[in-house]
Amino acid sequence: xxxLTQPPSVSVAPGKTARITCGGNNIGSKSVHWYQxxxxxxxxxxxxxxxxxxxxxxxxxxxxxxxxxxTLTISRVEAGDEADYYCQxxxxxxxxxxxxxxxxxxx
Amino acid sequence: xxxxxxxxxxxxxxxxxxxxxxxxxxxxxxxxxxxxVRQAPGKGLEWVSAISGSGGSTxxxxxxxxxxxxxxxxxxxxxxxxxxxxxxxxxxxxxCAKGTDSSGPSEYFQHWGQGTxxxxxS
Numbered sequence: 001x002x003x004l005t006q007p008p009s010v011s012v013a014p015g016k017t018a019r020i021t022c023g024g025n026n027i028g029s030k031s032v033h034w035y036q037x038x039x040x041x042x043x044x045x046x047x048x049x050x051x052x053x054x055x056x057x058x059x060x061x062x063x064x065x066x067x068x069x070x071t072l073t074i075s076r077v078e079a080g081d082e083a084d085y086y087c088q089x090x091x092x093x094x095x096x097x098x099x100x101x102x103x104x105x106x107x
Numbered sequence: 108x109x110x111x112x113x114x115x116x117x118x119x120x121x122x123x124x125x126x127x128x129x130x131x132x133x134x135x136x137x138x139x140x141x142x143x144v145r146q147a148p149g150k151g152l153e154w155v156s157a158i159s160g161s162g163g164s165t166x167x168x169x170x171x172x173x174x175x176x177x178x179x180x181x182x183x184x185x186x187x188x189x190x191x192x193x194x195x196x197x198x199x200x201x202x203c204a205k206g207t208d209s210s211g212p213s214e215y216f217q218h219w220g221q222g223t224x225x226x227x228x229s
Binding site for chain 2 (some may be wrong): 054
């Protein structure tokens with residue numbers, strides 16, 4: 001089965017840039033999607049197809065994907081960005097796969 | 108506006124059964140595959156099952172295969188998850204999620220319900 005690996009936590013100061021990675025075997029050949037989840041709330045799609053943003057998602061959120069690592073980048077981080085972030089792919093052998101999640105802490 | 112409203116969660120004993128429902132509105136229900144995704148307390152997201160828009164194709168995670176059954180009633184715009192032989196490890200918030208097209212499982216999920224909590228405990 002396909003496995004996605006995320007760091008458990010990332011910390012960043014307000015106004016700085018946060019980078020959350022998602023590792024997987026040749027993940028660059030797959031489409032990666034990212035979700036933000038705040039406590040007690042349902043996940044929200046923030047990036048799809050590696051780097052596309054749904055309407056309503058700030059331009060501060062961007063994504064990239066190459067080789068064995070996909071990255072969610074959040075520029076000019078705000079306190080409201082503090083949340084759990086999950087990467088996700090579709091794999092022909094595993095169907096839908098989520099990463100373990102990364103807790104973003106805004107210092 | 109897309110709305111997904113789950114119901115049917117609750118406390119059930121190990122080995123018991125429960126049926127979850129997800130009422131959909133704001134889109135042409137039969138045109139989209141639907142999925143169930145769960146989240147155990149304090150844990151990450153786990154995809155559980157998916158069904159095509161027509162209902163003719165179903166997909167399951169290995170962890171629930173043979174115990175859970177996904178179905179849909181397009182005339183009622185409702186998605187279901189029949190859960191049998193429940194285990195403590197099935198305890199989770201169960202979300203329904205709208206797919207991106209009629210086939211499934213979907214590439215990603217733009218719309219999610221608020222979830223319903225299932226607790227398996229004696």
